[in-house]
Amino acid sequence: MSLHRVVLVLFAALGLLAGCDTTPKKPEDCAGINWRAEGRSTALDGRPMDQGWRRGAACQQLGTNPDRRAFESGWAEGQASYCTPRFMLREGRRNDRFGPICQGMDEATLSRAWNHGRLLYEADQRIQRLDNDLVNLRARADDAKLPAGDRDTARAQLSGVIAARAQAIATRDRLEAEANANGWGLGR
Secondary structure: OOHHHHHHHHHHHHHHHHHOOOOOOOHHHHHOOOHHHHHHHHHHOOOOHHHHOHHHHHHHHOOOOOOHHHHHHHHHHHHHHHOOHHHHHHHHHOOOOOOOOOOOOOHHHHHHHHHHHHHHHHHHHHHHHHHHHHHHHHHHHHOOOOOHHHHHHHHHHHHHHHHHHHHHHHHHHHHHHHHHHOOOOOOO
16 A cells, blocks of 8 residues: 555544544534433443533533533433343343443342343354354365365364354353343343
8 A cells, every 4th residue: 555545544534533523612513412312322321420421511611501400311311221130231242341330229230130141242252153163164165176185174073063053052042041031131
């Protein structure tokens, strides 16, 4: 890649990163913010209220009057949804973090649900890796360009990967059944 192209790619990347900044720069940037939705979104991301209010503070500095009460109300709604075992199971299964906004709640149950979700995430990942292995081994087993010994080795490995995949699916199914038995749902 030429130096000119590298520079263009870097500027494009910096432009994208700059576009991600949601800090209001002028009073007009504050006018369209739904503060209740902003608060809810902050909590559903597992972020403390003060982190989400940074936009509100920036709007205050710009001379506008952001609706702190609406933000706090939305944050409380989001926290009530976020700090549930079902949501924590889903967060763990998606490999998302367990935010610090559930202090004083049933943290032991929430942590158990999140950890259970992480086990489901790992089971899902194992199944995906084994699916990829199956595709690759089947391609090798059928590749007429490979020596017969290599094709035979791939065929021999197939049964082991199929068995491992069946075991991984059984593990995932058991974990999902446990999540349902706890009333947490599947966490998808």
